[in-house]
Amino acid sequence: MAKRTIANPETTREVRGRDLFRERGSEIVRVGPHCWVVPSRTKPGVECGVDLVLGFCTCPVSVYNHKVCSHVFAAEIASAKRTCRS
Numbered sequence: 001m002a003k004r005t006i007a008n009p010e011t012t013r014e015v016r017g018r019d020l021f022r023e024r025g026s027e028i029v030r031v032g033p034h035c036w037v038v039p040s041r042t043k044p045g046v047e048c049g050v051d052l053v054l055g056f057c058t059c060p061v062s063v064y065n066h067k068v069c070s071h072v073f074a075a076e077i078a079s080a081k082r083t084c085r086s
């Protein structure tokens, strides 16, 4: 039986999203009802566009692998913490 020593990739991304929000939360900006701009942790100066309805991000992880990346998780946390002011 294979050992499960490698963390689940989805869980890892969720943890990274949480770390990203903790470190760069102030730089995560809402640009539309469900759209956010999230800074990249690994590439300084690079920003990713996130659509929470589609679960889409403009970074290569999301575009080429069709996976939910850490930016989407970070934007979800930001969205949950910042309640709508309307």
Ligand SMILES: [Zn+2]
Pocket: 048, 057, 058, 059, 060, 061, 062, 069, 070, 071, 072
């Ligand atoms: Zn991304």
